Amino acid sequence: RADQIAELEAFIKTFLPVFDEKNDVGLTVFSNSPVGLAEHFNTIIFNDSILVVISIGIVYLYVWFHTRSLWIASFGILHVVLSFPCAYLIMEVAMNTAGMSVLNFMSLFIILGIGADDIFIFVDAWKQSAHITFGKVRPIADPHSSETKEWFKKRLAWAYGRSARAMFITSLTTGCAFLMNLSSSIVTIQVFGFFTAMMVFINYLEVISVFPAVVLTHAMYFRDCCGISACKAPSLALEKEEISASDVEAGQGNAESRLSVDVGQLRLLERWFHDKYAPFMIKYRIPLAVLLFGFFGVSIGFATQLEQSEVPTQWLPSDDPVQRMFTLETETFKTQTRVQQIWWTEGLGLIDRAGVNIYNADEIGTATFADLDLSPPQSQLAAIEQCERLRLKDYVVSEQVLCPMEKFRTYVQDELVEAFPVPEESFLSKLAAFTQWYEAENGPAKDFSDDNPQTADDRQTRRTFETGTFYQTIRWSKTEP
Numbered sequence: 001r002a003d004q005i006a007e008l009e010a011f012i013k014t015f016l017p018v019f020d021e022k023n024d025v026g027l028t029v030f031s032n033s034p035v036g037l038a039e040h041f042n043t044i045i046f047n048d049s050i051l052v053v054i055s056i057g058i059v060y061l062y063v064w065f066h067t068r069s070l071w072i073a074s075f076g077i078l079h080v081v082l083s084f085p086c087a088y089l090i091m092e093v094a095m096n097t098a099g100m101s102v103l104n105f106m107s108l109f110i111i112l113g114i115g116a117d118d119i120f121i122f123v124d125a126w127k128q129s130a131h132i133t134f135g136k137v138r139p140i141a142d143p144h145s146s147e148t149k150e151w152f153k154k155r156l157a158w159a160y161g162r163s164a165r166a167m168f169i170t171s172l173t174t175g176c177a178f179l180m181n182l183s184s185s186i187v188t189i190q191v192f193g194f195f196t197a198m199m200v201f202i203n204y205l206e207v208i209s210v211f212p213a214v215v216l217t218h219a220m221y222f223r224d225c226c227g228i229s230a231c232k233a234p235s236l237a238l239e240k241e242e243i244s245a246s247d248v249e250a251g252q253g254n255a256e257s258r259l260s261v262d263v264g265q266l267r268l269l270e271r272w273f274h275d276k277y278a279p280f281m282i283k284y285r286i287p288l289a290v291l292l293f294g295f296f297g298v299s300i301g302f303a304t305q306l307e308q309s310e311v312p313t314q315w316l317p318s319d320d321p322v323q324r325m326f327t328l329e330t331e332t333f334k335t336q337t338r339v340q341q342i343w344w345t346e347g348l349g350l351i352d353r354a355g356v357n358i359y360n361a362d363e364i365g366t367a368t369f370a371d372l373d374l375s376p377p378q379s380q381l382a383a384i385e386q387c388e389r390l391r392l393k394d395y396v397v398s399e400q401v402l403c404p405m406e407k408f409r410t411y412v413q414d415e416l417v418e419a420f421p422v423p424e425e426s427f428l429s430k431l432a433a434f435t436q437w438y439e440a441e442n443g444p445a446k447d448f449s450d451d452n453p454q455t456a457d458d459r460q461t462r463r464t465f466e467t468g469t470f471y472q473t474i475r476w477s478k479t480e481p
Contacts, residue, residue, distance in 0.1 A: 080115030
């Protein structure tokens, strides 16, 4: 069956370019084929993946600009991107999802921002450590001397301790926020929350384990190399007011307050914040605070008036061919009556989900059967009464209910010319005769009871159940044909 489906899908795909050619000559052609829709959405996903690559490139260029090091930017973005496959591995081991949801790819945009922030935090802490004196340990001209290496060790320990704590708090709160999605009743959202949280935690582990070595390697070997750095960086020598180790041990906040700022060495954006933004915020802090709280109050007022939308969510742009097709079906042809059939099933129990992985769409559980005996006369009459009650429901059009027991009653009364309900001891024999007569009159009935819900063709089996024409099927035994 799988080979036949593959051949059919390949055949249908050959028509898709023909439809596109017709659209180019002024004839609008819409394809509502499941294969065509799958190809269309695959194209959309591919185009969105290009946006991810562009986003990575933009963040990469900005990290390069901020750190002034191609070396740091390259390895920094690399460890951010590597958090994606690592998180996927953990997700598969923990959840066994047997696939990747489209929603999970949105995590790349999230981790790019978080990863870039962690890079900036560590690099800025490393830059600040250059203004700290650690006793008599000072750098000299030779970057490979024992004195300079010892100074690098002290700097790295200070920068590591300062940035790791800050990044731990932010990563922990962000990761836990995404883990709260595990409380959702929607499995896709649960997987998305877990996957994104794992990316955040892995990114933190990488930025505190691998990235410090990247920064230190750059400082020791490549800092003054223009082939690696974006531009030649300033000297590593202490050029500003020094802060002793005793001040650092007494309190970093107290030590940092003594740092002098040479505005002339600041970059353009830094000078704007120093000269324009910060003085403006300090001068007008009270009016700005009042305006901010007023805005929050108005926002909360509007939030209390939120209501559920009565219009279905539009997932695609209005000019998208598939969206135009959906719009035509729901609006242009909405005056046509389309009756939805509802199938009422008796005798089925709850799905046995023992040992089923809820995160794997291929595992749906095993059907259980409730005790249902239609042979007693009162059960036959109860089945007829159930059909009559359904006809009185508002959602039933023109009281149209197809009731197998009523057809059986008609067969007994018209063909056998006997009374209904039939006696319990003769019910099965008369029901068997009815099914043979019914197939002789209406054609052979389809029997799906042999389909194994755990086979590889389960998805296609369920698709056939959704779209196929159903006939009454009576199964005498689960083992006998």
